[in-house]
Amino acid sequence: MICLSGIVKRFGDAPALKGVELSVAEGSVTALIGPSGSGKSTLLRCVNLLEVPQQGRVQVGDEAISFDDTPRPSREAIRRLRRQSGMVFQSFQLFPHQNVVQNVAESLVTVLDWTREEAEAHSLDLLKKVGMAHKAREWPANLSGGQQQRVAIARALAASPKVLLCDEPTSALDPELAAEVVDVLRRLAAEGTTMLMATHDLRLAATIAHQVVFLEDGEIRESGSAQHIFTQPKHPRTQAFVSTLRETVLEDWSI
8 A cells, every 4th residue: 555665865964764665555554663863754754745755766555656757746746646645643733713523624625625515524424433523513722632633533534545644643642642542543443444653652553553663763674563573573773662661562462
């Protein structure tokens, strides 16, 4: 579903990604983990071209763009690729002047030309999916952080994207509110939603992801199943990074 080949991203002279190769299978969940500044959020944002790589190839679903070719990709090609994914941000980014159902429906009306009635009916179904239908007419300011993030997930799913991208979906939340979001993501994973997430929340990665990728200094040091990465990592940096979670992961998995 996602195939990244030779992704190079620089900010000025500073390399953020150094020829990264990554594949995400349809219906699977992949978690990008690593220390701050490792490149995980940058890699995630390269998938929908919020960050545009200088080199490499990005494929999402049936849409692909190469940044090794000239001329550079057209705006239409970028737009088609972006439509393949929905994005969940760390800071929710809901529109404060719109209520919950309007936030979810907005892109359907303004981008896909749905009628307001069609868009809001579809949005209510998505809000039910994330347990927020009862807050459909509330303003974002009246919601907890966990509730706002669940609305943001519904909004990201509104246009039926092939991939859900999550950039630190729980890091702005306290543990109790984060648990609400983790529960929603777990249910989406069980339904076969393809997800790629960048996260500092190792428990989230350990309990939801099929594939875990450890990045450092813009390179993939190690990747494998969640059980492998959290119980039998081979690279010394991976071992050090996951060591603080090792005991709780083993206990959760009853290994």
